[in-house]
Amino acid sequence: MRILGLDPSLSSTGWGIVDVEHNRLHYVADGFIKTDPKLPLPERLTLIHNTLAQVIETYKPDEAAIEQVFLNDNPQSTIKLGMARGVVILAPALYHIPVTEYEPNLVKKAVVGVGRAEKSQVEMMVKVLLPGCKPKNNDASDALALAITHNSFRKKVA
Numbered sequence: 001m002r003i004l005g006l007d008p009s010l011s012s013t014g015w016g017i018v019d020v021e022h023n024r025l026h027y028v029a030d031g032f033i034k035t036d037p038k039l040p041l042p043e044r045l046t047l048i049h050n051t052l053a054q055v056i057e058t059y060k061p062d063e064a065a066i067e068q069v070f071l072n073d074n075p076q077s078t079i080k081l082g083m084a085r086g087v088v089i090l091a092p093a094l095y096h097i098p099v100t101e102y103e104p105n106l107v108k109k110a111v112v113g114v115g116r117a118e119k120s121q122v123e124m125m126v127k128v129l130l131p132g133c134k135p136k137n138n139d140a141s142d143a144l145a146l147a148i149t150h151n152s153f154r155k156k157v158a
Contacts, residue, residue: 002028003154004061004097005147006052007139008069008088010080011035013048014139017059018130018147025148027130029059030140041080045087052091064092064099065150067107067142102149107142110149 001021007014012035017028033051035044069078069085092099105115111125123141127133129148135141 001063001151002059002061003147003150004056004059004064004092005143005145005150006064006066006088006092007142007146008066008081008085009139010041010044010048010084011037012137012139013052013084013088014137014141014143015052015055016135016140016144016147017055017061018144018151020151023151025130025151027133027144030133030135030144031055032137032139032143041083045083048084049087049091052088053094056092056095056097061092061097063150063154064097065146066099066101067146068101068103100150100154102146102153106153107145107149110152111145 003018005016013033016030019026019028033048035047066088069081089099108117108122109115112121119138122145123135126135126141126144130144135144
């Protein structure tokens with residue numbers, strides 16, 4: 001089983017790939033998609049979609065996990081995050097890959113053991129749970145944490 005974790009953002013979408021073999025986790029790859037805030041919104045969304053399509057075609061995940069959206073104080077930021085999130089959900093869906101959503105606190109609790117963990121704690125535990133893993137940035141480590149969480153909570157097929 002190969003799981004794609006996705007941490008959506010308009011500025012830097014994180015992605016991470018984890019293999020599960022006999023319930024053991026193996027790090028495969030991670031990265032992030034940085035977009036230029038000076039580019040028009042449609043170009044930024046296209047970049048996210050096209051890059052995720054390349055990741056999916058390269059690594060061929062079986063399932064995907066994405067972080068549920070949270071609300072910002074700024075309505076414009078919330079709308080833009082929602083657009084990016086829509087693109088991030090669409091990419092695996094176009095490849096008929098099931099996508100499951102997880103709340104940020106559940107991800108932190110699953111990986112660190114505490115629902116209010118700091119990003120640095122999540123990254124440290126990702127490195128512990130995936131030996132040899134050196135996430136490219138916080139967005140990539142969050143995406144790997146989502147993949148780890150999905151392995152813990154997905155419906156196991158006998």
